[in-house]
Amino acid sequence: MGYDLRMGAPSVSPTEERLQQSYALDRLWRETMGTLGGDTKETPLRAVVEVLEATGTAYAVIGGVAMQLHSREPRTTLDIDLAVRRFTDIPRDALIAAGFVHEGRFAHSDNWRAPGSGPPAQRVSVQFSAEDAGLVDAVARAQLLRAGDLALRVATASDLLVLKLAAAEDRARRPSKRRQDLMDVVTLTEEYPQAAAAIGGLAHRVERLTATLMTLGRDRGPER
Numbered sequence: 001m002g003y004d005l006r007m008g009a010p011s012v013s014p015t016e017e018r019l020q021q022s023y024a025l026d027r028l029w030r031e032t033m034g035t036l037g038g039d040t041k042e043t044p045l046r047a048v049v050e051v052l053e054a055t056g057t058a059y060a061v062i063g064g065v066a067m068q069l070h071s072r073e074p075r076t077t078l079d080i081d082l083a084v085r086r087f088t089d090i091p092r093d094a095l096i097a098a099g100f101v102h103e104g105r106f107a108h109s110d111n112w113r114a115p116g117s118g119p120p121a122q123r124v125s126v127q128f129s130a131e132d133a134g135l136v137d138a139v140a141r142a143q144l145l146r147a148g149d150l151a152l153r154v155a156t157a158s159d160l161l162v163l164k165l166a167a168a169e170d171r172a173r174r175p176s177k178r179r180q181d182l183m184d185v186v187t188l189t190e191e192y193p194q195a196a197a198a199i200g201g202l203a204h205r206v207e208r209l210t211a212t213l214m215t216l217g218r219d220r221g222p223e224r
Contacts, residue, residue: 016147025076044114060142
């Protein structure tokens, strides 16, 4: 079974079209991996946004979903990443009431699992990040985008570029994740040259990161 990644019609907004492309890629990935019973991000994204809006929680969609919305290139990610100003801002009781399951607090994230009766591995992961200057700025400047009847607040391309660059430079992250972050930086730089121009020494930082991550890949060998 195949999926048409050219979804949408002239009346469909770019935001809605890009989200539909992402959901289609989720289904394709599930099919490829043999986990067709698993979720796409569509229902969990709508559910978590409804909770955040209903509770008046200031937030910004970041990560792969934000990249999909800011990029013409179709992509998928099975996680939903959100920024809030402080971890105490997370509406825990409302999330639990909506069926989300708290999986634990880690050094840089508060992790939840989407509602559902299936095994956790087949339900979408929802990760909140907070208490970092770049994240606070992203929340403060989040732009409201509409996709049909869904309205969600998304980090601007400029703020997403700053966050992705910081993630790529974070030596504590796995090289594979840093390489993806670096590719996202390159994509955003190409699509938003004015935002890229506002970051001092960006070209040099990208070159240095490219050389560093290539070396890490050779030194460590294939990741498992």
